[in-house]
Amino acid sequence: MAGRIWATAAMLAVMATAGAASADSPYLRPNVYDATNMDRVTVEAGFTDDIFAGRVAMRSDHWNVFGPGGEVAISDVTYLNQIAVFEVMTPADGTYRISSGRREGRIGKMYRSASQGWRFVGEEAGVTVPEADQVETQSITVADVYVTRGEGREIPAARGVGVEVIPVTHPAEIVEGEDAVFQLLIDGRPVAGQAVTVFREAGRYDGKLVEADLTTGEDGRFTVRPSAPGAYLTLIRYRGEAPAGARTPYQSQSHALTFVAGAQ
Known part of the structure; x- marks a missing residue:
C-alpha cells in the first residue's frame, strides 16, 4: 500500500521487537503539543507501518517525563492491543520531554552487507551469510515527543546515552515553510553523515x-522545512558496536521524534 512506511521506506523500518512488530516503526503522539493552562496531557504510543496509526502497543519498563521539576517515571500505563495510553502531568509552565526510555528489544545476528551496511540476518531475502561473519546484536528503541x-x-538536557535527537529550534516554534534545526547525538557526541x-x-x-531524506552535518545537525502544518516524525537507525557493559557486542539503535509544525 502506498500509505505504508514499510512499503515506502523499507530500509528504515525498525527491528525493535519480535513477532508482528518487527517491521514497524515506533511513535509517541500527545493529544496536544501546547499544554498551556492544562495540568496533564494524554499520550498514545505504538508501533506502526502506517504513520501515527498504531498496530501494536508499545511496551516499556522505562516510561518517563523530564520537565521543569526534573525526571519523573510514568507507571500508570494502559496497554491495549494496538496502542498504549497514559497521562503525563504538566503542573508548571515549561517544556516537557516525554519518552519511552531505552527499550531493549530482540537479540539476533547481524552482518555487514557489502551494499547496505549492517543488516540483520534475514533482512536481505535469499542471502546466505557464513556464521563466521555474524555478530550478536540487540535492538534498542527510543521514542520521544515534546510538549510545552x-x-x-528550556529544552531538557540531553541524556548522553545512546541515540537521541535534540531540538535546536524549540518544538513550540516550528512552523510550516521555515527551517527547524535538530541535532543528532550518540552517547552525547554529535555524529556526522547519519541518514x-x-x-x-x-x-x-x-x-x-x-x-x-536528510544527512547530518559535521556538527550532527540537520534541518527540516515542513511543507505544511501537521505532525511529523524523524526516524533514525544507527547500527554499530555497543558500549561497554551492553548485553551484546553490537546494537541496532532506533530513535523516533514526533513534532508538529504550526501554520504561518
Missing part, C-alpha cells in the same frame, strides 16, 4: 509520506 506549557522554552528520514502524517491522505 506556557512560555517555558535521517522525516515522515509526515498528511502523507497518509495525499500519498507523500516522506517529507525529506
Whole structure:
C-alpha cells in the first residue's frame, strides 16, 4: 500500500521487537503539543507501518517525563492491543520531554552487507551469510515527543546515552515553510553523515509520506522545512558496536521524534 512506511521506506523500518512488530516503526503522539493552562496531557504510543496509526502497543519498563521539576517515571500505563495510553502531568509552565526510555528489544545476528551496511540476518531475502561473519546484536528503541506549557522554552538536557535527537529550534516554534534545526547525538557526541528520514502524517491522505531524506552535518545537525502544518516524525537507525557493559557486542539503535509544525 502506498500509505505504508514499510512499503515506502523499507530500509528504515525498525527491528525493535519480535513477532508482528518487527517491521514497524515506533511513535509517541500527545493529544496536544501546547499544554498551556492544562495540568496533564494524554499520550498514545505504538508501533506502526502506517504513520501515527498504531498496530501494536508499545511496551516499556522505562516510561518517563523530564520537565521543569526534573525526571519523573510514568507507571500508570494502559496497554491495549494496538496502542498504549497514559497521562503525563504538566503542573508548571515549561517544556516537557516525554519518552519511552531505552527499550531493549530482540537479540539476533547481524552482518555487514557489502551494499547496505549492517543488516540483520534475514533482512536481505535469499542471502546466505557464513556464521563466521555474524555478530550478536540487540535492538534498542527510543521514542520521544515534546510538549510545552506556557512560555517555558528550556529544552531538557540531553541524556548522553545512546541515540537521541535534540531540538535546536524549540518544538513550540516550528512552523510550516521555515527551517527547524535538530541535532543528532550518540552517547552525547554529535555524529556526522547519519541518514535521517522525516515522515509526515498528511502523507497518509495525499500519498507523500516522506517529507525529506536528510544527512547530518559535521556538527550532527540537520534541518527540516515542513511543507505544511501537521505532525511529523524523524526516524533514525544507527547500527554499530555497543558500549561497554551492553548485553551484546553490537546494537541496532532506533530513535523516533514526533513534532508538529504550526501554520504561518
